[in-house]
Amino acid sequence: MWMQKLKALWRGDIDLSETFWTWAVFGGLLVNATTSILFLVLITLDLPWMALVVGYGLSVPYNLVALVGVWRAAARYQGPGHHADLARGVSAILFAGLSLT
Numbered sequence: 001m002w003m004q005k006l007k008a009l010w011r012g013d014i015d016l017s018e019t020f021w022t023w024a025v026f027g028g029l030l031v032n033a034t035t036s037i038l039f040l041v042l043i044t045l046d047l048p049w050m051a052l053v054v055g056y057g058l059s060v061p062y063n064l065v066a067l068v069g070v071w072r073a074a075a076r077y078q079g080p081g082h083h084a085d086l087a088r089g090v091s092a093i094l095f096a097g098l099s100l101t
Helices: 002-010 015-044 047-059 059-076 080-097
Strands: none
Touching: 002 047, 002 059, 015 059, 015 080, 047 059, 059 080
8 A cells, every 4th residue: 555655656646735745744754853863873883884774775765756756746736836836846955955964
């Protein structure tokens, strides 16, 4: 079931509001907070490679899928164009801030 949802997210088949709020914002915060905590724990245990894999190898792919999902859902959005543009812009900023730092 989760794999079907992720495929729909990637294709942009999920409504823009659900894609943005559920997957990009709340899901992104949950994934990034969890991987950041695990990263810090693994660093303190002197496991830098494992920390790198957990910290970036899990969060960056999730963030990328959420960003692509928002981008594609915004292309199909039937509401005001500035809502779609705002969702794209905020998602891109979140992706850069959470994945590249």
